[in-house]
Amino acid sequence: MSVKVPASRTRVGKYELGRTLGEGSFAKVKFAKNVETGDFVAIKIVDRDQVLRHKMVEQAKHGRLKEDEARRYFQQLINAVDYCHSRGVFHRDLKPENLLLDSYGVLKISDFGLSAISQQVREDGLLHTACGTPNYVAPEVLNDKGYDGRASDVWSCGVILFVLMAGFLPFDESNLMALYRKICRADFSCPSWFSSGAKKLIKRILDPNPDTRMTISQMLEDEWFKKGYKPPHFDKEEEVNLDDVDAIFNDSKENLVTEKKEKPVSMNAFELISRTKSFSLENLFEKQTGLVKRETRFTSQRPPNEIMSKIEEAAKPLGFNVRKGNYKMKLQGDKTGRKGQLSVATEGVTTTADGSIIS
Structure with a gap:
């Protein structure tokens, strides 16, 4: 008589790990179960050796950027987002993790997996799919009443600027509902080291009302934003007559x-x-x-x-x-x-x- 032995499962603390949901260069995401409550969760496991080998710990210690440096990257971000919008593309998941720098220090936007195009806009002129990363998502996206892709992207850009200059998030709560309440009220405060021009700009961008929120065209006229600003340059293409x-x-x-x-x-x-x-x-x-x-x-x-x-x-x-x-x-x-x-x-x-x- 043979006895079937169940396959052993790895347990980390109170979580029992299951199948792999996804895998990247430095980490895996595993399906897991809380053995105490029975709740199912996703756990991200980071390869420590890989992190140390690529000096990612040191990069996390850099903290906030100087205001001039943050402004330069923010200007490039706005140029890139403005170009996307001119082509009818709305990113919908803008965050620092999706921003890359090339060998010349030029900012690039990546990961358009959640993006939408103008053809997806409904008859009311709005998008209706709630998506994005909670800390960077605009209030109107959470309200589930439809939203303008341009305005929601601008909000995310404002959160990114805050993070670059502060080194921490403007909206951050362990409880998701508490986080959403803060976002919908735009309940945040700028650190003391922010200049008055930066504070004014960020508050106009992080306006919970998308109708009065600062637009990119208004941003291009802002005194703080214009300092050292370099307009985007595109290769001239042959004119079509x-x-x-x-x-x-x-x-x-x-x-x-x-x-x-x-x-x-x-x-x-x-x-x-x-x-x-x-x-x-x-x-x-x-x-x-x-x-x-x-x-x-x-x-x-x-x-x-x-x-x-x-x-x-x-x-x-x-x-x-x-x-x-x-x-x-x-x-x-x-x-x-x-x-x-x-x-x-x-x-x-x-x-x-x-x-x-x-x-």
Whole structure:
């Protein structure tokens, strides 16, 4: 008679550890059970050797930044957030952990896993999914009545500025409901070492009323913010003149596209690679020079006019102006962002059974 021995489970204090929920470079998150209360929790386990090896303990001891240094990073943060908003992207989880510095000390925003785009805004013009990190989340997100993604991101930026200058959070409670009450009342106080200009700016940003909260455009005019401010610089792109596109759609013989009623032939992988530059294997053996043109090609057994109609059907709800003719199509964004309008050119090409190009 054999006796089945239950698998041993690791116990840390009053918690019994279970399966791994997630794993990062320095830590694991385990599912666990409080053996005294029966409550289920998540426990983060940090590799101490890794922390010491990468000097993370010393980085935690740096504490708050000097005001000028904090302002410089905050200015870069606002430039980056403003750019995202100009493209209809709302981050919704801004916090120091999601801010990176490159080798030149330039701030970068990371982790857009909770971000939303303008197409997700409902008819009332608001977002309705409550998300983010509790200490950095805006009051209106907690109220579950809808919120403006721009205003909620600005609130999170204000919390980040406070943390950079103070070395601790403006809203921090062990009890979640007590934390939410403090956030909704904007119940915080600035340390004595904050300058009067910094205090004034932070209080205008951490306004619990999103309608009166400071906007990014107002921030750019603030005296404290403007000190040493460097406006963002974007590489100049080639201007797109829609009048010049007419040549693509005229009826000249040079640009005329015709279609023959022949059933397209299927192509195997080797035929496709041999006829398509974008699938060239040359990149595996030698380095290409010059600019890279972003281009996607695909084959289909559907007729070109049907494919063009499907593209047009998908593009119009996204705000694209569509111009087409002779199986060529130009999609032009109707909103101008920081780097100009987004434009997409599409061209349909059909082939005969012997591989010769018809159009």
